[in-house]
Amino acid sequence: MAVHQRTRQSEAQLLQPKVRKVVDLARRLYLLELEGFPETFRPKPGQFLHLRPTKEDYPLLRRPISLQSYRDGVATLLIREVGIGTELLHRARPGDCLDALGPLGTAYSPVRSGESVLMVGGGVGVAPLVAAALEAEPGALVDFCYGVATAGEIQSLDFLSGRENEIRIHVSTDDGSSGHHGFCTEVAERLLEERRYAKIFTCGPWVMMRKAFRLGSERKVPVEASLEVQMGCGLGACLGCVYETPDGDFIRSCIDGPVVDGYGVSWENH
Ligand SMILES: Cc1cc2nc3c(=O)[nH]c(=O)nc-3n(C[C@H](O)[C@H](O)[C@H](O)COP(=O)(O)OP(=O)(O)OC[C@H]3O[C@@H](n4cnc5c(N)ncnc54)[C@H](O)[C@@H]3O)c2cc1C
Ligand code: FES
Incomplete structure (x- = not known):
């Protein structure tokens, strides 16, 4: 299976x-929430923005953040503060102007009418999956497994319902405070026993994606991660983001990914 919707970084804009x-x-x-994008800005589900958190020299490097949605000229990003860049972005105030490059990277394949797709996302990894679910064609069915540590971390995904497709949200929490008590991959496994899916989309912690991949590969279901x-x-210039494929090739996650064919990843070597 080929990498889907490969986008040349030359399509990215400052x-x-x-x-x-x-x-x-x-x-x-x-x-x-960000606004003020040009009309030519048309991100695909799974693509990301490379954001400079500040106008100062430090931190120098941009931070990649997935686009969770882009609707009516407003981009929404779901962000966990883990270090200086995400902390500075958290401190941004309405009206502040940011420096961004995008949309960058590859996208999930389209969810077609009549298809059933299983999405498995953990933490902020749900962001690109929300983007993919929002673009699902009328008549598609999406089972969306949403795993978080605790109920307070769940964002309302009500905006995914009431559409011409069926998007079913299955929440799981590590501490049992909402939905299934345990991992979202346990819910995914149960769903896979009940239904045949056209494909699985996943994003989140490596161990979670590895499990989602195993579940898919045991049933010969295509997996996009x-x-x-x-x-x-x-x-694509610095080689800071390379990972190894099962064939021993090296792939640049920023331009050959971030969305890749799960069968082209060495899940055990990480
Ligand atoms: C394509 C892509 C999409 C992403 N989308 C999102 C998103 O939607 N929401 C979100 O919150 N985050 C997302 N991330 C992760 C985000 O880019 C990092 O958390 C961020 O760059 C950290 O910057 P910082 O300056 O806050 O932390 P730093 O000070 O740079 O790092 C703080 C700590 O986090 C670790 N760290 C940094 N980046 C990563 C990473 N990618 N994976 C594992 N550990 C890391 C560092 O090793 C360090 O221990 C995405 C990453 C990629 C590559
Ligand atoms: S981040 Fe520089 S090559 Fe991918």
Whole structure:
């Protein structure tokens, strides 16, 4: 299976979006809404923005963040604060102008009418899956397994319902405070026993994606995974984001990914 919807980074633009809103969801977890994109900005589900968190020299490198949605000129990003870059983005205020490059990277394949697709996402890894679910064609069915540590980290995905396709959200929490008590891959396994899916999309912690891949490969279901490795340039030049394929090739996650064919990843060598 080929990498889907490969996008040349030359399609990326230098952007100066404005902060519209910062919405706190839980401690160190927030939604960042950006506006002021040009008409030519048309991201595909799975693509990301490479954001400079500040106009100062430090931190120098941009930070890659998936686009969770882009609707009516507003981009929404779901961000976990883990270090200096995501902390500075958290401190941004409405009207602040950011420096961004995008949309970058490959996308998930389209969810066609009549297809059933299983999505398995953990933590902020649900962001690109939400983008894929939002683009599902009328008549598609999506089972969306959404795993978080605790109920306070769940963002409302009500905007995915009431559409001309069926999107079923299955929440799981590590501490049992909402939905299934345990991992989202356990829910995925149960669903895979009940239904034949056309494909599985996954994004989140490596161990979670590895499990999602195993579940898919045991049933010979295509798996598309978004690999959120650390990045440097985001443009294919620095080789800071390479990972090894089972054939011993090296792939640049920023331009050959982040969305890749799960069968082309050495899941055990990480
Ligand atoms: C394609 C892509 C899409 C992403 N989408 C999102 C998203 O939607 N929301 C979100 O919150 N994050 C996302 N990330 C991860 C995000 O880019 C990093 O968390 C961010 O760059 C960290 O920057 P920082 O300056 O806050 O932390 P740093 O100060 O740079 O690092 C803090 C700690 O986090 C570790 N770290 C940094 N980046 C990663 C990473 N990618 N994987 C594992 N550990 C890491 C560092 O080793 C360090 O221990 C994405 C990454 C990629 C490659
Ligand atoms: S981040 Fe520089 S080559 Fe991928």
